[in-house]
Amino acid sequence: MKSLFDEATFTEIQNRLNTLEQGSNRQWGKMTTAQMAHHCQLPLNIILEKETIAMKPNWLVNLLFKKSMYSNRPWRKNLPTIPRFKETEERDFKAEKTSLENLLQEFRAQRHRDDWKPHPAFGKLTKEQWGKMQYKHLDHHFRQFDV
Template sequence: MKSLFDSETHTEILNRINKLSESSQREWGKMEVGQMLRHCQYPLKIALGKHTIKKPNFFMRLLYKGFKKSMYNDKPWKHNLPTAPGFKVEDKRDFKVEKDKLVALVNDFHEERIKKDRDPHPAFGHLTYDQWGQLEYKHLDHHLRQFRI
């Protein structure tokens, strides 16, 4: 599984983000390209300690535990998975602003590749170093594929 901590993968993701344009059209889902760029920032902000979400209730923790491994394995995520409430973006977003913010966060995350220990993920709990890098890559890859990039 690719990891956003890997320099080649980091470059690949940046190149793919830079292929997006304001007119990029999704193949599935409801978000427009600017909304997707904003949405992709939230998991990176959580990993960087710049955003928090409410910890899930007992039932949701069990649900998350059941599909935790799918967050960082080699199998692509299915289309139209439900979006966590705290990550939904429903208002119109400025493409350039959101793209620049996402690129900065991708770079910030990659710069922190030397940081081996992170706080537990609010929904998935403890993740290893490799799992954090894989999770962040997989989420970005999922949404870039959503826009055929």
């Protein structure tokens, strides 16, 4: 399973983000590329402790979702999104893409860190689990726009 803390995987994600364009072809869902770029920033902001969200852990969702986070199988199309992460506002593509690029660099800079706050829904995660989860989320949305 790929992790954003792996150099080759991080480079892959950067390259894929660089190919994302405002007019990239959406394969599923309702978000625009700008909305997707903003949506992908939210989990990174939580990890980097720039934002907090209150969530009630659900053991069944936790069990099923955690299993999917660490498998090599891509997430299926049209997965449900928690309300806080749903994107409905219009966004500026260039600004959102730049913000996502910057957050990815910040996240990458944390690769030697070992003390991570618990995830609001999944609890304590290791550094590897954080890296894998972020790769999986970005991969899902980059595939959504065929990048």
